[in-house]
Amino acid sequence: MPMTSQELDDFFASIDLREDVRSPADEGRRRAFLHGWKDGADRGKDYDPSSLRQLTWQNLRYRAAKEFGVQPDEAITEAFEPFEETFQTNQGRRDG
Secondary structure, three states: OOHHHHHHHHHHOOOOOEEEOOOOOHHHHHHHHHHHHHHHHHHHEEEEEEEHOOOHHHHHHHHHHHHHOOOOHHHHHHHHHHHHHHHHHHHHHHOO
């Protein structure tokens, strides 16, 4: 079942963003987000909790895959956009 906007908002609100160390989003990261989500949802790999202390694009897609499981490509691609917007907001706080 595809994710709703509210589910994505609730999921992202649950993440500690104090250590958001993501680099600016670009097309390569968007493609990696799609592939990484599929890997996380399909392989069932567990990350060590220490690797989740900082928010990175890699562990964001891992967290999302664990939360929402297998999703259609279109839903994963659409999920990237609000995550990118949050990055831009957090980047402004760090630079400001």
